[in-house]
Amino acid sequence: MSTHPKRYEILLVPAHVEDRGGAAVADTAVRSAVVERTGRYGESGYPRYEGHGVAADIDPATLTVEALLVDGRELDYGLVALVRDAPAP
Numbered sequence: 001m002s003t004h005p006k007r008y009e010i011l012l013v014p015a016h017v018e019d020r021g022g023a024a025v026a027d028t029a030v031r032s033a034v035v036e037r038t039g040r041y042g043e044s045g046y047p048r049y050e051g052h053g054v055a056a057d058i059d060p061a062t063l064t065v066e067a068l069l070v071d072g073r074e075l076d077y078g079l080v081a082l083v084r085d086a087p088a089p
Contacts, residue, residue, distance in 0.1 A: 004047045007086035015080045034086045
């Protein structure tokens, strides 16, 4: 069995927000989704996670999103996907 985390939270934040004025990343997110490991690997070669309209290939070593679809489409220009451990259910 894989040692990859079972769940992550993906936050979509505006790329232009450089100084959040002390606000938490979650406060500046325009959308968030908790995604769960599917047991498959995406075309990028990284584990696939899905949930709440989001499908992502995530590198668990660096918490980098290697591929992302939001509601079946590529991420809108000007948004950045950030990954963090999912909150407890």
